[in-house]
Amino acid sequence: MEFCPKCGAMMLPNDGILKCKTCGYSNELEKNDMYEVSKEINAEDNVKILGKDIDVGPITNETCPECGNDKATYKLLQTRSADEAPTRIFTCTKCKHTWRAYD
Ligand SMILES: [Zn+2]
């Protein structure tokens, strides 16, 4: 099983090339630049990142202001004042950028 070094999604072989359906990363196109990096990431970091995603919360269709990815996990953060709406904390599934939104 191979996982995308960019976004951690499962990569499926297609004509002998591993391609990520989530972000379009292909190990054939970027092999020269990414090979050493992806080898290291696959060994350890992706497992941690995938495990973290499960804990963070449900995935929603929110566009990341950093990379334009349209999927993010979110959780609600209740402020101290009961009058205020809870703050939503989004985490991009692709680049892990986090940001807040207020209702
Ligand atoms: Zn990917």
Ligand SMILES: [Zn+2]
């Ligand atoms: Zn992002």
